[in-house]
Amino acid sequence: MSSKAVASKLVILPNVDEFPSVSMSRFRKGFLERLPYHLGPHWNLDVLQCSGVEPWMTWLPNASQQRLASIYGRWVKYPRAIRNVEADIYHILDHSHATLAGAVDPDRTVVTCFDIIPLLYIKGIVDVPYKPWVLRSFLKRIEAMRSCARVLCVSQSTRNDLITHAGFSPEQISIVPIGLETDFQATPPNGLSLHDEHLDFAARHRLDTSRVYILQVGTRNRYKNTPVVLEVLARLKKVIPNVALLRVGADFFDDENDIVAALGLRGDVFHLGRVSEADLRAVYRFANVLHFPSLYEGFGWPVLEAMASGCPILASNRASLPEVVGNPDYTADPDNIDVQVEMLQRLIMDSEYRATAVSHGLERASHFSWDATAYACVTVYTNVLR
Numbered sequence: 001m002s003s004k005a006v007a008s009k010l011v012i013l014p015n016v017d018e019f020p021s022v023s024m025s026r027f028r029k030g031f032l033e034r035l036p037y038h039l040g041p042h043w044n045l046d047v048l049q050c051s052g053v054e055p056w057m058t059w060l061p062n063a064s065q066q067r068l069a070s071i072y073g074r075w076v077k078y079p080r081a082i083r084n085v086e087a088d089i090y091h092i093l094d095h096s097h098a099t100l101a102g103a104v105d106p107d108r109t110v111v112t113c114f115d116i117i118p119l120l121y122i123k124g125i126v127d128v129p130y131k132p133w134v135l136r137s138f139l140k141r142i143e144a145m146r147s148c149a150r151v152l153c154v155s156q157s158t159r160n161d162l163i164t165h166a167g168f169s170p171e172q173i174s175i176v177p178i179g180l181e182t183d184f185q186a187t188p189p190n191g192l193s194l195h196d197e198h199l200d201f202a203a204r205h206r207l208d209t210s211r212v213y214i215l216q217v218g219t220r221n222r223y224k225n226t227p228v229v230l231e232v233l234a235r236l237k238k239v240i241p242n243v244a245l246l247r248v249g250a251d252f253f254d255d256e257n258d259i260v261a262a263l264g265l266r267g268d269v270f271h272l273g274r275v276s277e278a279d280l281r282a283v284y285r286f287a288n289v290l291h292f293p294s295l296y297e298g299f300g301w302p303v304l305e306a307m308a309s310g311c312p313i314l315a316s317n318r319a320s321l322p323e324v325v326g327n328p329d330y331t332a333d334p335d336n337i338d339v340q341v342e343m344l345q346r347l348i349m350d351s352e353y354r355a356t357a358v359s360h361g362l363e364r365a366s367h368f369s370w371d372a373t374a375y376a377c378v379t380v381y382t383n384v385l386r
Contacts, residue, residue: 007044008385011087015094016073017051018066022274023219023301024094027112030179031093031377034370038378048085050078079103089381098144106147110380112176113151115298115319116142116161117223123165126296128222142166149384152176152377154299155320174380178299179370184281186310186362194285201279201286205272212348213246213270215287215311217280217302220250223295225316225334227259232291234263235341240348244268248275248283284309289347292316293334300324304368307361312347312354314340326364330357 012035014028015021032047039045052073057065074097082090083103090104092111101109118138120126130138145151146166151173153159159175162168183189188197202209214233218224229245236243245268252260252271260269275283284290290306292315300321306313307325315321317331325331332339346353 007042008088008381009044009046009086010039010089010091010381011082011085012045012047013078013082013090013092013097013100014047014049015097016070016078017049018053018069018073019094019096020066020070021094021096024096027178028093030181030370031373034179034374035377038371038374043378043381046087048082050081052077075099088385091377091381092148095141095145098141098148101144101148106144107149108384109148110150110152110377110384111145111148113145113153113158113162113298115158115296116166117296117298119166120161120296125165126223128295148172150174150380152380154178155323157320157323158298174376176373176376176380177368178301178304179373180304180308180365180368181370184284184305184308184365186285186308186358188282188285197282198286201282205270207246207270210242212240212243213287214243214344215246215248215283215290215306216292217248217283217290217305218250218294220253222253223297225293225295226252226256228293228334228337228340229291230256230259230263230265230269231337232293232340232344233268234265235337236344237265237268239345243348244270246283246287247271248280249273280305281309284311287311289314289344291340291344292321293332293340294318294321295334297321304365308365308368310358310362312357313361314343314347324364327360330360 015024036045050073052069057068078100082100088108090109092098092100095111095113098111117126118130118135119142121128121130122135153173153175154177156175159173162173163170188194198209216229233245260266284306290302290311290313292303292313294316296319298320303313303315303321303324313330315325315331316334318334322331332343347357
């Protein structure tokens with residue numbers, strides 16, 4: 001008489017609800033949509049969500065309430081909530097919450113690590129300043145990750161950083177690249193022509209379709225290298241007078257706004273802010289080229305999104321970005337302004353070179369999917385369980 005095998009329990013620990021990261025919300029959504037299809041009958045899946053909001057916080061303004069709830073949730077409420085949650089495998093989806101490993105069995109815990117840029121700043125490797133409390137808390141996250149059974153890195157670059165600069169064992173680390181939604185594509189949805197989509201997008205955002213648009217998609221971080229983006233734009237204007245910068249994402253820092261004024265670019269920079277999911281996809285198809293000279297990235301999602309959308313790219317040749325791009329012809333030293341100006345000019349004006357760049361990007365982006373991410377994670381869960 002045979003007995004039926006008992007399914008193993010997997011508990012996913014995403015970020016606390018109030019954690020202010022759009023990219024981490026997207027990671028959770030894309031990953032969890034495909035994960036159930038790869039678990040099979042041998043696993044029971046549970047996603048444990050936590051909100052850090054407490055009744056006593058309601059008297060605070062909304063922004064302050066969200067910030068406090070994020071901190072309180074990560075360090076106090078979430079650890080309490082999971083302390084008595086039994087599982088065969090726990091997966092912390094973001095290293096920013098790595099200290100949750102202290103509330104469960106770390107020998108059955110895996111954590112996804114996107115980058116260790118604050119540690120690289122402490123070691124003098126990356127010059128992007130952080131507040132002292134961020135650095136102190138990041139060191140605690142590093143120690144928490146060190147206690148886990150497995151660390152999932154989104155790139156070989158991040159894996160190398162953990163081994164070289166944080167002293168992790170290579171055997172503890174697996175590479176699991178990020179996926180991409182299938183609706184990042186070169187053709188508009190619902191049978192709309194690319195021309196009509198361009199006209200509609202331009203009209204809604206008050207953009208002149210006769211201009212050449214360099215796209216920047218980024219968060220409010222110094223390593224995004226925005227001063228170089230602006231200097232490159234100013235140099236390009238000398239050879240392409242109608243060129244402009246189209247920025248999507250967070251506001252400039254005050255000193256970056258000063259650079260815009262000093263370079264005489266006030267009429268050449270268009271900031272759309274945070275756009276809808278539909279417009280994020282449309283802006284990649286609208287722009288002439290993505291400029292992404294980041295000083296450091298754990299992965300570099302905008303580069304992948306642009307390539308999948310048929311938008312040629314020029315990215316930095318540092319950290320993880322060469323892995324994502326897959327061809328050195330479309331990367332450059334983020335400090336070398338002359339080379340970036342030359343390469344962007346060619347991507348804009350040389351139709352044959354541009355077509356080759358688009359073709360490469362589409363092929364390269366096809367290798368990244370949430371199914372591949374989910375499958376790789378299930379393989380890691382199984383190995384840890386064994």
